[in-house]
Amino acid sequence: MYSKDFILLTSGGTLLKIYFKSIRFIKTDNYLSTFHYDDCKFFTCCISLKKVQIHLPDFFTQINRSTIINENEISQVFKREKILILNDGSRHRISYRRFKRLKLKIMHIS
Template sequence: MIRCLAIDDEPLALGQLVSYINKVPFLQLAAQCQSALEARKFLENDTVDAIFCDINMPDLNGMDFVKSLAVPPLIVFTTAYSEYAVEGFKVNAVDYLLKPFGLQDLQRAANRIKDRLTESVAAAKPATDSDDSLFLKTDYRIVKVSIPDIRYVEAMSEYLKVWIEGEAKPIITLLSMKKMQEHLPNNFMRIHRSYIINLNKIQEVNKNRVIMDSDTYLPIGDLYKDAFQAYLDTKFLGK
């Protein structure tokens, strides 16, 4: 299922949008919001694969809202004003629905979302080879990554940040933590819902934190404490 968020400040328009979304079998409505500010608050604690977003809204319009997202999901803009179409595609919108639109129009946009996600996940799927490397898609490129050079992996909405030894910026790729973990060797361990670490890169363990370097302190989640402690016990020398 593709989780999506519906945003429109007009109750009737929002109700119609929600009705159409519920008629598409592979779409799952995660939430409906009557403002971009309400949607932003929702996204602070949850994630979606796509957003159907009105543009003309008070306080914060849909275009500026999308531009404010660090890593926006797939976007379909809905509006009664055709002059926004060009600007919509400048922010890489999947589709642009001009009001009033029908179920068939939304189905077309939904199919484009589905195709885009399928292509992205297929391209981002790691391919391991004999020299301990994998391939990740990032910014329309497919890059080869040496697994021993991965310091840690950080979850960020439906994307991952892959932090590499010696690199100041991470590789950002559309991939789940579960899928990434399946393609990493045993010296990688998940210590938090948002972090997988290379155990060989640990510098220090301090209470409920793993210190990777002087600037990187990663929390150990309650669900992962026992497994991580069991690993430490196999390596610990002392009383």
């Protein structure tokens, strides 16, 4: 279930409500998506990245085939290496095509 403020995820017998603003990044491997949120918490469930992306607010950006990040969590961007670091210290590779889009989006916000 989706709302404008949160997402409800299920895995096995567990139901979890995660507020969008607390999600740092979402990483997927096939249809198994892992939501990293708050301080080092994560939740894995069976949902495609494409299905999740439809319901995410505008401050989320897909940076490669398997990762969506919360733009508000970006700490550093290394242009030459196409890597960004989030506030939690996690490093993520940005595809060349997605880097161009991210750059335009960040410049538009500034």
